[in-house]
Amino acid sequence: MPQTTETAVLRRTVQVDGHDASYLTVPQDSPVVLLLHGTYWSRVWLPVLDLLADAGLRPIAVDLPGLGRSAGELAPDTAEVPALAAWVTRFVDALGLTGPIAVVGHDIGGAVAQHLLMAGDLNVERFALANSVTYDSWPVPGVARFRDPEVVAAVTAEELLTARRQAVTAALAGAATEPLVTEYLDPWTEARVRRSWMTLAGAADSRFTLELIPALRESPVPKLLIWGEDDAFQRIEYAERFAAEIPNTRLVRIPGAGHIPMENAPDAVADALVEFLTT
Template sequence: MRSEEFQYGGAKLRYEVSGRGEPVVLIHGLSGSAHWWRHNVPALAAEYRVYALDLAGYGHARRQRTLGVQENAELIAHWMEALDLRGAAVVGHSMGGQIAVRVAALKSGRVDALVLACASGLLAGNPVRVALKLPRATLTGRPAFLPRILADSVRAGLPNLWRSAVSLLGDSVAELLPALDIRTLVIWGRRDALVPVELGRKLAAAIPGAEYRELPRAGHVVMVDAPREFNAAVLDFLRRPGAGAAPENRV
């Protein structure tokens, strides 16, 4: 694994690269970092070239002002163009899933598949009220992961967390979904207390041909709460040519 850095328009994107093969891009959510994928990278990197991002203002790309959802998508699109990534699968968690939808909607022709994990693209509400759900969301997840959540939140800083929350809650991807012509897997933790499963089902139903999966023992950080099931579902989806070409719902 090696770490790299990309700068564009004054914004910095850090990323870790592992494995060989077709590109898989991992985008973390609000308060996250590339480290949130540590249970998933080894399994994915055994078959693919994996790029785990630190968004501007987060992880190793901290000490800068975070970007909004659309600005993050544009930065990632420029990064993919600079690296000439083609046929990529973009995997996004929570806010990262919302960003991933916008990356795909830019129609660059570089994204071949989407995996949306507990994506926030249809979440709405007051930032304070949504924040009040965080304690319950934490309790429904893996307790051992709480120190990482707290550490990454502190590293990002309250101003960046607030700006990201305001941006994602003020940005709906609903109008983009019917026009997505990219094979898509929507995967959710059934115990998600932050972005309810109803929104996951609604998200999948709005994307033509999307496949929907629920993991019964997982909460919001689905790839950490149930890594084996998550990795198996994602790899199964990515290995199948034309995955998502026909509607399929599995619970």
């Protein structure tokens, strides 16, 4: 799939619950692909947006409330996965999208995607996960520690930014450069976003994925897993288990890629998504 030389990606906003919800998109009259982030932000999807659009799809990568470029601030109840899934449903309604859509989730956004699939409030016709949380694979230690209120109360802005720098650098794997890491970290320079992120981390709970397994086994919706094989956060063994246990699931491995394979191998990720979503 050829790379585009000029990006057609735009950042837009729409009102959800009285706050601006920010999202990246290539606006065109095409089948919608809703792309969800987790402990990062919509920036994780940027490398593949033009590629998806060139293949005749309409990618929409939204920032969850209080994160990335979206306004508002998460609270403990609104940061739980089912509440985030309900918010995404309201975001889709605010955009006026009424037809069938494809949903793709990365990291904790994959837990949100699983809830969207099983809740039935959206017409999800295709479903994909990219290095997502599944089963009891989460929260990882760097996230789980923020479940302790004393940790949240004591952490300084500098400490959180240092921790996020380390996590982002590891997640980007071979794609990590100082300019790219700095770009990823930019939203966390805002206190409101730091608070929202810690609230999201504090609400991380594997029961939100474990409780869906019986229903996922009964789901007829086609499912795709795209996995960077070198991910130290969400190990590929979990993807292998999901593919083996959940019917209608195919696993695509991305050799040499880490937790954010969209940065390590955008062509391979986009090719896998396009083949899955357009056939």
